[in-house]
Amino acid sequence: MNAVYERLEKSLESIREKTDFVPRLALILGSGLGGFADEIRVVQTVDYGEIEGFPVSTVPGHKGRFLFGYVDHVPAVVMQGRVHYYEGYSMEQVVLPVRLMKLLGAEVLFLTNAAGGVNYEFHPGDFMLIKDQIASFVPSPLIDPNVEELGPRFCDMSQVYDADLRDIIRKTAEDLQIPLQEGVYLQLTGPAYETPAEVRMVRTLGADAVGMSTACEAVAANHMGMKICGISCISNLACGMTEQPLSHQEVQETADRVGPLFQKLVKESIIRIGEIFDE
Numbered sequence: 001m002n003a004v005y006e007r008l009e010k011s012l013e014s015i016r017e018k019t020d021f022v023p024r025l026a027l028i029l030g031s032g033l034g035g036f037a038d039e040i041r042v043v044q045t046v047d048y049g050e051i052e053g054f055p056v057s058t059v060p061g062h063k064g065r066f067l068f069g070y071v072d073h074v075p076a077v078v079m080q081g082r083v084h085y086y087e088g089y090s091m092e093q094v095v096l097p098v099r100l101m102k103l104l105g106a107e108v109l110f111l112t113n114a115a116g117g118v119n120y121e122f123h124p125g126d127f128m129l130i131k132d133q134i135a136s137f138v139p140s141p142l143i144d145p146n147v148e149e150l151g152p153r154f155c156d157m158s159q160v161y162d163a164d165l166r167d168i169i170r171k172t173a174e175d176l177q178i179p180l181q182e183g184v185y186l187q188l189t190g191p192a193y194e195t196p197a198e199v200r201m202v203r204t205l206g207a208d209a210v211g212m213s214t215a216c217e218a219v220a221a222n223h224m225g226m227k228i229c230g231i232s233c234i235s236n237l238a239c240g241m242t243e244q245p246l247s248h249q250e251v252q253e254t255a256d257r258v259g260p261l262f263q264k265l266v267k268e269s270i271i272r273i274g275e276i277f278d279e
């Protein structure tokens with residue numbers, strides 16, 4: 001058996017020793033968005049540290065556990081704290097949680113993050129529905145012998161962010177009267193923020209927001225045939241677009257400020273996505 005898959009099975013076993021919960025949707029909470037945990041009727045929590053082979057997040061504000069439970073009536077697994085490439089983990093480790101959530105039963109992956117706005121029409125505190133991504137600046141998590149148990153060697157990437165899910169989120173935002181931008185997310189490795197020249201490069205390449213996560217997770221999820229959607233919380237305008245230097249504190253403060261509205265949008269979107277499962 002493929003060595004990556006063997007390691008996945010070991011991690012899966014240590015979760016299954018703690019819970020037999022079968023989620024249909026997987027949600028990853030980005031920086032400052034951990035408050036969403038309050039929206040979940042939690043059945044079981046599993047700390048990352050309890051899972052064999054699991055990389056443990058080192059970023060302040062990232063808690064590091066899976067929550068199993070219900071968002072309204074939708075059975076979900078929620079990652080409170082994600083694993084970043086800049087922490088020094090291999091891409092295999094970075095996408096291990098996404099792969100696990102699929103193997104636990106999740107068919108839909110809902111990605112969230114805090115990101116820098118690169119599009120001049122964006123403002124700090126805006127939400128951006130991710131319509132496509134650029135992952136070319138980080139190594140692909142699919143490099144290495146293909147894990148046949150998970151998906152094909154060469155996978156199609158023509159619609160990473162599912163059009164039906166995007167329609168649902170757009171309609172939800174409209175009904176809740178929450179303004180929603182739409183755009184392309186580009187992942188860089190971080191952990192330093194970009195220089196103004198890099199931000200110009202990112203904009204020239206066609207991206208609207210820049211961050212240090214998400215795209216690699218979407219690559220791994222797409223490989224496994226998950227339906228994917230994502231929303232970025234534009235926590236700041238990227239470097240060089242304003243006078244002040246950028247800090248993690250600013251990112252965190254904006255995410256905290258708009259957190260409740262973001263949670264409302266994510267929760268209602270999940271409830272409506274859940275209706276697909278009932279069809």
Ligand code: HPA
Nearest residue numbers: 114115116210211212238
């Ligand atoms: N750049 C990269 N990642 C980020 C930013 C940014 O400006 N804001 C939040 N995450």
